[in-house]
Amino acid sequence: MMVVNDIVGLVTDQQLNEKVHDISHHGTVEKVILNTEDISRHRLKVKTNLGREIAIQLPRQTHLQNGAVLHLSDQHVVFVEVSTPEYLRLKPIDTATALELGYFAGNMHWQIKFDDDCIEILMQSGKAHYLERLAHFFDRNVVSIVS
Known part of the structure; x- marks a missing residue:
C-alpha cells in the first residue's frame, strides 16, 4: 500500500x-x-x-x-x-410544502441548495435512499422530481 x-x-x-x-x-x-x-x-x-x-x-x-x-x-x-456532485432536484407544489420539505431535509442533515422554485439535495449515497426517505411527499403528490 x-x-x-x-x-x-x-x-x-x-x-x-x-x-x-x-x-x-x-x-x-x-x-x-x-x-x-x-x-x-x-x-x-x-x-x-x-x-x-x-x-x-x-x-x-x-x-x-x-x-x-x-x-x-x-x-x-x-x-x-x-467527482461531479449529483443533486436530486425537487419541485414542491406550494410554499407550505417547500417549507416542510426544507425542514425535513434539514432534519436529515442533507446539504441542499435552492434554484428558482426547486430544492436540490446533494446525493451522497444512492438515489434510491433519498427517494425512500422522501416517499411521504411523493405519496401525497406534493413534490415532484424535476431531474
Whole structure:
C-alpha cells in the first residue's frame, strides 16, 4: 500500500502538467476519484482507478483538491479527481410544502441548495435512499422530481 503524507502540487501547475503529460505517454497515470465529502478529509484509504490502495495521511494544514498530485516519479503519477456532485432536484407544489420539505431535509442533515422554485439535495449515497426517505411527499403528490 502506498502512503501519502503530502501533496506534490497541482496538475494545473505548468511544470507538473508537462511532467504528467510526458508520463501519460511513457508511464502510468493513476487517479483517485473522491466525492465532495471525502475531499475535506485528511486521513482516508482509497483505491486508484487501477486498483492500487493508497493511505492518505495529510497534516491538518494540507488540503486535498481537484488535481492534487499525490505521487510523482519519472514513470508514475497519482492525482486526485473530484467527482461531479449529483443533486436530486425537487419541485414542491406550494410554499407550505417547500417549507416542510426544507425542514425535513434539514432534519436529515442533507446539504441542499435552492434554484428558482426547486430544492436540490446533494446525493451522497444512492438515489434510491433519498427517494425512500422522501416517499411521504411523493405519496401525497406534493413534490415532484424535476431531474
